[in-house]
Amino acid sequence: xxxxxxxxxxxxxxxDAAPLLKVEGLVKHFPIKKGLLQRQVGAVKAVDGIxxxxxxxETLGVVGESGCGKSTMGRLITRLLEPSGGRVEFDGADITHxxxxxxxxxxxxxxxxxxxxxxxxxxRHTIGAIVxxxxxxxxxxxxxxxxxxxxGLLERVGLSPEHxxxxxxxxxxxxxxxxxxxxxxxxxxxxxxxxxxxxxLDVSIQAQVVNLLDDLQDDLGLTYVIIAxxxxxxxxxxxxxxxxxxxxxxxxxxxxxxxxxxMHPYTKALMSAVPVPDPRRRGAKSERILLRGDVPSPIAPxxxxxxxxxxxxxxxxxxTKEPPLLExxxxxxxxxxxxxxxxxxxxxxxxxxxxxxxxxxxxxxPPAAPVPPQAPAGEQ
Numbered sequence: 330x331x332x333x334x335x336x337x338x339x340x341x342x343x344x345d346a347a348p349l350l351k352v353e354g355l356v357k358h359f360p361i362k363k364g365l366l367q368r369q370v371g372a373v374k375a376v377d378g379i380x381x382x383x384x385x386x387e388t389l390g391v392v393g394e395s396g397c398g399k400s401t402m403g404r405l406i407t408r409l410l411e412p413s414g415g416r417v418e419f420d421g422a423d424i425t426h427x428x429x430x431x432x433x434x435x436x437x438x439x440x441x442x443x444x445x446x447x448x449x450x451x452x453r454h455t456i457g458a459i460v461x462x463x464x465x466x467x468x469x470x471x472x473x474x475x476x477x478x479x480x481g482l483l484e485r486v487g488l489s490p491e492h493x494x495x496x497x498x499x500x501x502x503x504x505x506x507x508x509x510x511x512x513x514x515x516x517x518x519x520x521x522x523x524x525x526x527x528x529x530l531d532v533s534i535q536a537q538v539v540n541l542l543d544d545l546q547d548d549l550g551l552t553y554v555i556i557a558x559x560x561x562x563x564x565x566x567x568x569x570x571x572x573x574x575x576x577x578x579x580x581x582x583x584x585x586x587x588x589x590x591x592m593h594p595y596t597k598a599l600m601s602a603v604p605v606p607d608p609r610r611r612g613a614k615s616e617r618i619l620l621r622g623d624v625p626s627p628i629a630p631x632x633x634x635x636x637x638x639x640x641x642x643x644x645x646x647x648x649t650k651e652p653p654l655l656e657x658x659x660x661x662x663x664x665x666x667x668x669x670x671x672x673x674x675x676x677x678x679x680x681x682x683x684x685x686x687x688x689x690x691x692x693x694x695p696p697a698a699p700v701p702p703q704a705p706a707g708e709q
Contacts, residue, residue, distance in 0.1 A: 348382035349420055349552050350406060350520060355379050356414035357401055361628065374627045375401040377576035378415070380654065383520070388546070388553040390567030390584075392560060392599065394624055398576040399556045400444065403522045406554065407441045408432055419520070437467055440513040444525040446505035450497040456483070456508055457493040463515040482511040486541060503530040507538070514545060522554045527562060539566055560603045564588055569660075572596045575635040576627055578654060582661040590670040592663040594640050598688070619689045634666065637681065641688045642667040644678035 358372040376398045383389050391399050404410040406417055408424060417425045424435060443449040450459055460479045464471065471478035480490035486507040497505055506526065513521055526542065527535040539562060545551060557563050563570060570587050572580040572595065580593040591597045598618040620639045625631050631638050637647035646666050654664040657671045666675045 347421060349385045350383040350554075351418040352379060352381050352406060352415065353418075354415035355402070355405055355412055355417065357398075357405055357410060358413045371628050374576050374630060376405060377627075377630070379573075379576075379578045381571055381578060381581060383552060383554060386546075386550060386552055387568040388555060388566055390563035390570040391554065391556045391573060392558070392563050392570060393573035395558070396575075396624055396627065397573045398627075399573055400524050402573070403441065403524050403554065403556050407439050407522050408435070409441065433467075436463075437516045438518050439520045439522070440516070440518040442506075442509055442513045442521065442523040442526050444528065446502050446509060447497075449509055450505055452497050455494050455496055456500075459497075459508065460512045460515060463512065467516060469516065479511075479515075482515060483508075485545075486511045486514075487537065503534050503538075506530060510538075510541075514549070514551075517549050518551070520552045520554070522556070524556045525558065526555065528558065535562065542566065560599060572599070575624060575630055577635055577664065579636065579664045580662065581654070582663075586658075586661055592657060592661060592668040592671050593636075593665050594642055594667075594669060595636050597669050616690050621687060621689060634664075638683065639687050641684050643681045643684045643687065644675065645681065646675045646678050648681060 355376055356378055357376040358374050360369045361371040361373065362368060363370050379402065381389070391402065393399055401410065405412050408417070408427065412425055415425070416423065419435070419439065424431075427435065454462075457476065457479055460482055461475045463469075464475050464478070476493065480493055483492055484490050488504060488507055488511070492500075497508070500508065510526070523542070527538050530538055542553070542555075543566065546553060553566070555563065555566055564584060567584050569581065569583050571578055572587075572593065574595050580587070580591070580596045582592070587596065588600060591600050598620050601616065601618040618641075622639055625635065625638060631648075633649045634640070634643070634647040634652050637643040640647065644667065650666070652664045652666050652674070654662050655674075656662050657668060663671070666678070667673050
């Protein structure tokens with residue numbers, strides 16, 4: 330059977346150092362319309378100009394608060410959403426505005442694991458029909474038949490091959506997510522975007538699924554973009570980590586550097602909230618940066634640096650000039666006028682009055698002094 334033409338597969342592979350995925354100035358605005366004539370009166374700036382690259386075989390983690398545009402970014406690079414602007418390249422081929430005919434063969438190379446294990450599976454279809462759908466849609470006939478291949482996939486993600494004829498309502502949320510993983514990996518894609526892949530799982534199961542994704546990456550040569558809120562999961566699985574805030578990328582660094590010495594104030598605040606499960610530090614003083622106020626609306630984001638309304642280092646330039654994403658250290662890109670653990674980009678600028686009340690420092694109180702044991706009656 331002749332494979333459908335795929336422009337990304339036919340791109341040159343001479344330069345192995347070239348990134349698998351390259352994003353430049355990516356923008357997605359959702360229009361807000363009102364009235365009988367549905368005139369546009371504004372736009373939700375979900376993703377507002379981001380640049381990054383994903384190397385072959387690596388795992389890029391994406392973190393940030395809810396509403397910062399992480400999931401929208403994931404749907405843009407998989408072309409489940411049409412970008413409003415910018416450029417997306419996969420393996421050297423421009424896929425930014427491919428139409429349906431061009432996207433169909435691309436689905437073999439780019440797949441997505443969705444956040445909601447309940448809404449991403451059709452309740453009317455059996456598990457066998459759901460996981461075998463990619464083979465049917467792409468016209469691929471695996472060696473040994475589709476059913477045997479699907480049962481092998483189910484077994485590989487920790488389910489039983491006998492689940493082939495069951496329906497989604499018969500499974501727990503964690504099992505449904507495993508079914509979604511099996512479906513995404515059916516055609517052995519080269520890039521997998523995972524949107525909160527373990528958030529619906531029990532804590533006891535999360536490590537098993539994370540280790541499963543690692544093993545599949547080694548066996549199949551996968552490249553991951555993993556979106557998550559759990560900073561501990563991101564630290565475990567990622568080679569590099571991107572931090573997003575209100576539609577912008579504010580820091581991009583390797584895992585070790587980011588956790589040991591974050592440069593952006595927002596990243597530092599996120600890191601301070603990560604609990605340290607170390608019994609030896611029980612009772613030790615620890616400082617947590619508590620950001621006051623809510624994330625500004627993406628309909629009308631603040632001028633200048635979008636984080637300046639919640640930043641304790643904000644100055645006049647932060648309110649007027651947007652900081653570019655610059656490489657302040659080898660492999661570390663930061664968008665900040667006054668970064669942490671790096672030279673101040675605008676020294677001597679007057680601080681904003683709001684900076685004093687932007688955060689509160691929360692310290693861990695020392696434990697109460699132990700009560701001395703009392704001697705039993707009669708032993709006074």
